[in-house]
Amino acid sequence: AWASYMTNSPTLIVMIGLPARGKTYMSKKLTRYLNWIGVPTKVFNLGVYRREAVKSYKSYDFFRHDNKEAMEIRKRCALVALEDVKAYLLEECGQIAVRVLCTKESFICGVLNQGGVLHSLKCASLPPPQVFFVESVCDDPEVIAANILEVKVSSPDYPERHRENVMDDFLKRIECYKVTYQPLDPDAEDKDLSFIKVINVGQRFLVNRVQDYIQSKIVYYLMNIHVQPRTIYLCRHGESEYNLVGKIGGDSGLSPRGKQFSQALKKFIEEQEIVDLKVWTSQLKRTIQTAESLGVLYEQWKILNEIDAGVCEEMTYAEIEAKYPEEFAMRDQEKYLYRYPGGESYQDLVQRLEPVIMELERQGNVLVISHQAVMRCLLAYFLDKSADELPYLRCPLHTILKLTPVAYGCKVETITLNVEAVNTHRDKPTLNSSSQSPGRMRRSSFTPRASADTVKRPRHHSVGSKPLDLLGPFPSLE
Amino acid sequence: PPARELTQNPLQKTWEPYDNGLPAGHSAQRGVCMTNCPTLIVMVGLPARGKTYISKKLTRYLNWIGVPTKEFNVGQYRRDLVKKYKSFEFFLPDNEEGLKIRKQCALAALNDVRQYLSEENGHVAVFDATNTTRERRETIYKFGEENGYKTFFVESVCVDPEVIAANIVQVKLGSPDYVDCSNDEATEDFMKRIECYKNSYETLDETLDKDLSYIKIMDVGRSYLVNRVMDHIQSRIVYYLMNIHVTPRSIYLCRHGESELNLKGRIGGDPGLSVRGKEFAKSLALFINEQNIKDLKVWTSQMKRTIQTAEALGVPYEQWKVLNEIDAGVCEEMTYEEIQENYPLEFALRDQDKYRYRYPKGESYEDLVQRLEPVIMELERQENVLVICHQAVMRCLLAYFLDKPAEQLPYLKCPLHTVLKLTPVAYGCKVESIFLNVEAVNTHRDKPENVDISRPPEDALVTVPAHQ
Numbered sequence: 001a002w003a004s005y006m007t008n009s010p011t012l013i014v015m016i017g018l019p020a021r022g023k024t025y026m027s028k029k030l031t032r033y034l035n036w037i038g039v040p041t042k043v044f045n046l047g048v049y050r051r052e053a054v055k056s057y058k059s060y061d062f063f064r065h066d067n068k069e070a071m072e073i074r075k076r077c078a079l080v081a082l083e084d085v086k087a088y089l090l091e092e093c094g095q096i097a098v099r100v101l102c103t104k105e106s107f108i109c110g111v112l113n114q115g116g117v118l119h120s121l122k123c124a125s126l127p128p129p130q131v132f133f134v135e136s137v138c139d140d141p142e143v144i145a146a147n148i149l150e151v152k153v154s155s156p157d158y159p160e161r162h163r164e165n166v167m168d169d170f171l172k173r174i175e176c177y178k179v180t181y182q183p184l185d186p187d188a189e190d191k192d193l194s195f196i197k198v199i200n201v202g203q204r205f206l207v208n209r210v211q212d213y214i215q216s217k218i219v220y221y222l223m224n225i226h227v228q229p230r231t232i233y234l235c236r237h238g239e240s241e242y243n244l245v246g247k248i249g250g251d252s253g254l255s256p257r258g259k260q261f262s263q264a265l266k267k268f269i270e271e272q273e274i275v276d277l278k279v280w281t282s283q284l285k286r287t288i289q290t291a292e293s294l295g296v297l298y299e300q301w302k303i304l305n306e307i308d309a310g311v312c313e314e315m316t317y318a319e320i321e322a323k324y325p326e327e328f329a330m331r332d333q334e335k336y337l338y339r340y341p342g343g344e345s346y347q348d349l350v351q352r353l354e355p356v357i358m359e360l361e362r363q364g365n366v367l368v369i370s371h372q373a374v375m376r377c378l379l380a381y382f383l384d385k386s387a388d389e390l391p392y393l394r395c396p397l398h399t400i401l402k403l404t405p406v407a408y409g410c411k412v413e414t415i416t417l418n419v420e421a422v423n424t425h426r427d428k429p430t431l432n433s434s435s436q437s438p439g440r441m442r443r444s445s446f447t448p449r450a451s452a453d454t455v456k457r458p459r460h461h462s463v464g465s466k467p468l469d470l471l472g473p474f475p476s477l478e
Numbered sequence: 479p480p481a482r483e484l485t486q487n488p489l490q491k492t493w494e495p496y497d498n499g500l501p502a503g504h505s506a507q508r509g510v511c512m513t514n515c516p517t518l519i520v521m522v523g524l525p526a527r528g529k530t531y532i533s534k535k536l537t538r539y540l541n542w543i544g545v546p547t548k549e550f551n552v553g554q555y556r557r558d559l560v561k562k563y564k565s566f567e568f569f570l571p572d573n574e575e576g577l578k579i580r581k582q583c584a585l586a587a588l589n590d591v592r593q594y595l596s597e598e599n600g601h602v603a604v605f606d607a608t609n610t611t612r613e614r615r616e617t618i619y620k621f622g623e624e625n626g627y628k629t630f631f632v633e634s635v636c637v638d639p640e641v642i643a644a645n646i647v648q649v650k651l652g653s654p655d656y657v658d659c660s661n662d663e664a665t666e667d668f669m670k671r672i673e674c675y676k677n678s679y680e681t682l683d684e685t686l687d688k689d690l691s692y693i694k695i696m697d698v699g700r701s702y703l704v705n706r707v708m709d710h711i712q713s714r715i716v717y718y719l720m721n722i723h724v725t726p727r728s729i730y731l732c733r734h735g736e737s738e739l740n741l742k743g744r745i746g747g748d749p750g751l752s753v754r755g756k757e758f759a760k761s762l763a764l765f766i767n768e769q770n771i772k773d774l775k776v777w778t779s780q781m782k783r784t785i786q787t788a789e790a791l792g793v794p795y796e797q798w799k800v801l802n803e804i805d806a807g808v809c810e811e812m813t814y815e816e817i818q819e820n821y822p823l824e825f826a827l828r829d830q831d832k833y834r835y836r837y838p839k840g841e842s843y844e845d846l847v848q849r850l851e852p853v854i855m856e857l858e859r860q861e862n863v864l865v866i867c868h869q870a871v872m873r874c875l876l877a878y879f880l881d882k883p884a885e886q887l888p889y890l891k892c893p894l895h896t897v898l899k900l901t902p903v904a905y906g907c908k909v910e911s912i913f914l915n916v917e918a919v920n921t922h923r924d925k926p927e928n929v930d931i932s933r934p935p936e937d938a939l940v941t942v943p944a945h946q
Contacts, residue, residue: 186701203705203706204684204688204703204704204705204706205702205703205704205705206701206702206703206704207701207702207703207704207720208700208701208702209700209701210720213856213859216717216720216721216859219720220713220717220720223704223707223713223716223717224713251839253484283492283493284493285484285486285493288484288493288495289484292482292484292495300492300493302845302848303848313839342748342810348799351799351800359710362710362713
């Protein structure tokens with residue numbers, strides 16, 4: 001993973017805060033982001049451990065600080081969770097473990113009592129984890145009430161309860177925690193800890209002693225996300241001339257049906273009546289032509305350009321298979337990591353698209369008109385799809401995906417705009433035993449495996465210059 | 479109405495809509511970030527807290543990523559007005575004359591800010607002064623509002639006497655204010671100057687200033703308080719400020735050793751090192767050893783020639799794809815003579831605006847800068863680093879450290895087999911150029927005199943360096 005070299009030692013992110021402060025929301029979102037950029041991350045939620053230990057939740061009494069029996073159970077859960085964290089970091093080669101907790105006190109308690117989950121991590125060949133705290137502080141009662149309604153009412157703790165009872169019980173639960181809650185104090189006891197304090201859902205942040213690259217990325221990410229309701233629309237350009245003939249890449253214009261789609265898209269957008277919609281395209285003609293039909297301002301991003309297929313640009317799959325059979329086979333074996341000679345891989349694409357994701361997090365309503373591979377990467381981020389699934393996500397032409405954040409995830413609506421188009425999706429073929437390709441992924445180089453000579457990049461005349469005579473002898477200086 | 483036709487800009491290869499043959503009020507190009515309305519950054523803090531250091535560095539960074547930015551140092555306005563600095567007494571809170579002049583300077587600076595942002599197409603202005611009272615900040619905020627600017631405060635708070643003393647030595651002793659004083663005299667006077675501000679200093683407060691947008695930097699970056707970040711550019715500024723540090727260190731920039739294609743005068747490709755290139759790699763290993771650098775990180779691109787160079791060092795190194803050489807698209811692996819032969823128009827356009835020119839199916843220097851931004855950010859976070867990269871890439875990185883504008887960037891000299899050692903000092907960067915005594919071809923092509931598209935080939939090729 002491109003970011004993995006930055007994280008030599010594992011990181012333990014500890015979430016802190018009273019209930020209904022968005023800890024689980026932030027930890028799930030952060031985990032999704034880190035996994036997407038290639039840093040293996042996992043969430044360990046104490047509430048889940050507790051629910052397993054105590055099969056049926058009765059009431060907020062469980063959380064009273066003077067309920068000794070309950071405190072024992074909760075402490076034990078914390079220790080079990082820490083063991084799992086250790087296993088994940090050591091054995092599953094995870095790099096970041098995010099622990100969702102409540103009070104700082106119980107975490108320190110867990111570590112001290114354990115007498116060395118961290119200590120035992122030191123003994124293993126793994127360097128001890130960097131600990132980074134993320135505290136969520138909120139005193140706005142409206143925000144808290146909204147959180148409770150959004151995610152607590154549907155929690156397994158409250159299977160059939162009446163909404164008002166849930167609200168009531170949960171508020172009392174919060175009161176139980178308030179008794180012993182000690183917020184992080186950067187001026188006194190906690191001045192040597194590394195942490196970010198998120199105040200009132202991102203209105204204000206206090207950041208202390210960021211130690212390394214990954215903590216700096218986490219801070220940047222948390223400072224850019226928001227919880228305002230909004231919708232993200234993802235779609236591809238209208239069908240292009242190259243799509244029609246099965247050629248990949250290039251910079252062709254829209255086919256007649258593609259132009260029809262653009263018109264249909266315009267109508268669809270108008271019907272949706274979206275407030276302050278931003279429209280983004282790539283810098284390739286086909287997405288721009290699509291946006292032009294909308295008659296609104298749009299922004300062109302070069303980094304939204306389709307994956308660079310290097311020497312395979314503007315070829316059909318049949319041509320690629322014939323000319324570079326080994327490349328073709330390798331791609332089917334490991335589509336996420338495979339890099340076209342002189343081109344890019346899906347993994348490269350994800351790195352390239354990170355600023356788009358960051359800006360999408362900052363924005364409100366956005367329509368992104370992009371390309372198949374690009375859309376797959378963006379979709380994988382929003383729907384938390386792994387690297388294995390990403391290159392095979394279905395993103396057909398003339399189809400819009402409408403994404404709406406909801407609770408801890410994202411609701412997806414698929415809208416087909418009733419304009420026919422070719423299918424450009426290639427499933428992973430079932431491997432036959434004869435296609436044995438060497439396992440090692442070649443990382444760079446322009447030379448494809450099937451070719452003996454260095455292959456020159458495809459040449460196409462540019463604006464104003466005469467075309468190079470592709471059939472004539474190549475001018476040589478030797 | 480039917481969709482507008484698109485035409486491809488011949489220089490940048492971007493598609494733009496046009497109406498009746500003229501560019502229409504078209505789509506916006508997202509360079510790196512778009513700023514809808516101008517931003518006024520206001521520095522806050524006692525003297526010797528690094529305000530000017532931060533202003534200059536931030537200005538350099540924003541300009542490099544393509545956001546036109548200018549800093550306005552009120553102290554400079556004061557020095558222009560009051561020709562000779564006498565003593566700290568000028569800054570006493572009851573010095574009527576002094577107060578009058580200082581207010582005059584602040585207003586003059588704000589006037590220039592307004593001209594820069596509203597008339598000269600500036601996007602960001604950095605107002606560098608102490609701005610230590612709430613009243614002064616109110617005035618500036620109102621000024622911003624009246625003119626339609628977003629205001630963002632950057633406060634530097636520091637109580638560590640060692641840091642302050644070090645600052646004074648680094649940048650105050652050499653100030654024009656103290657040109658006739660001994661170091662001791664200067665230091666004593668400056669400490670008294672700081673005292674003048676202390677009594678009236680009102681730091682940004684979580685409650686009183688809760689509606690302002692600001693970042694408060696504490697103890698040179700140990701911790702930060704960030705309030706109400708309003709937009710993309712403020713978020714980028716915050717991220718940058720949170721990643722920079724002042725720990726002394728050195729950055730070494732060099733290119734890969736001479737490659738096989740370098741010898742033939744061909745650009746791009748993914749060739750290996752020539753015999754001399756391999757010699758250079760060995761010399762580089764010796765040089766690095768001699769420098770005795772603490773915890774040196776080594777970075778390369780993902781192209782064979784930089785990796786081969788790093789391999790000779792015998793130390794771990796990181797490969798960054800974003801450090802790959804500029805993509806010359808259809809011109810990859812051609813000589814300049816071949817480019818002139820096959821794409822004379824492209825060749826001329828490139829000479830006309832080398833920074834913005836994008837190779838067909840390739841990149842421009844402008845694209846390269848955007849691609850390299852994460853490298854710069856990580857270089858800021860790191861300490862001692864050796865970056866083994868390529869000619870165009872090295873030019874971009876060098877332009878960032880030496881604050882070179884876009885017009886000069888593509889012509890910076892970055893010869894093969896030469897290491898540039900950059901050491902931050904005062905407000906800038908000291909450069910040492912070390913040639914490692916292994917001969918190599920020259921790959922630097924100066925801008926020819928004739929950049930007209932109808933020029934004869936000899937005029938186009940007159941500055942091409944010799945090759946096999």
